Amino acid sequence: MGVLKGNVRMKEHRKARGNEPSRVPILLSGMVYPGLGQACQGRWGPAAAIGGGFGAALVCFVVEASRVLGVYYSLHDRLADAGVIEPPDWRGMMVALGAAVVFYAVGLVDVFLAYNRRRSEASARRHGLLPEEAETRPPPP
Numbered sequence: 001m002g003v004l005k006g007n008v009r010m011k012e013h014r015k016a017r018g019n020e021p022s023r024v025p026i027l028l029s030g031m032v033y034p035g036l037g038q039a040c041q042g043r044w045g046p047a048a049a050i051g052g053g054f055g056a057a058l059v060c061f062v063v064e065a066s067r068v069l070g071v072y073y074s075l076h077d078r079l080a081d082a083g084v085i086e087p088p089d090w091r092g093m094m095v096a097l098g099a100a101v102v103f104y105a106v107g108l109v110d111v112f113l114a115y116n117r118r119r120s121e122a123s124a125r126r127h128g129l130l131p132e133e134a135e136t137r138p139p140p141p
Contacts, residue, residue, distance in 0.1 A: 021118040025111050034107035041114055050107040057100035064093035 021041075029037030035051020038044075071088035124130040 020122045021115055023115065026108070026115055029107050029111040034104050037111035038107070038114075041111065041118075043114065046107075046110055050103055050110065054100055054103035054107065057096050057103055061093060061096035061100055064090075064096050068093050 025037035025040040027037075028040055029035070033051065034054040035047045035049075038047035038050060068088045068090050121130060
């Protein structure tokens with residue numbers, strides 16, 4: 001009985017909320033891949049920029065990390081021959097990782113701001129502060 005009441009309340013709540021945007025784009029950008037949330041919202045330019053930038057930064061990070069780890073694991077072979085060994089340069093790896101984190105954060109903030117903007121518009125329409133979407137669109141030819 002309690003579950004049924006909860007479901008009825010949830011349906012009433014959804015009906016009262018009106019046409020609010022989904023939170024799925026936020027989850028896609030945060031948990032799956034940056035840029036997917038923008039694509040889910042139909043914003044193809046930011047989706048390509050954020051997804052492509054994150055992908056490129058991630059590829060650069062993996063390449064640099066492989067290089068650094070390759071040098072690190074090859075050190076044991078040279079330790080017997082040389083007394084002092086130059087450590088591998090890991091700055092490129094950290095720059096690529098930092099760029100990936102920046103693209104991730106920018107993508108998450110961008111999709112969240114777009115969600116809030118659409119949510120505010122839906123709330124304003126629901127309260128009669130903005131005209132309905134059907135009224136703002138031009139009539140079909």
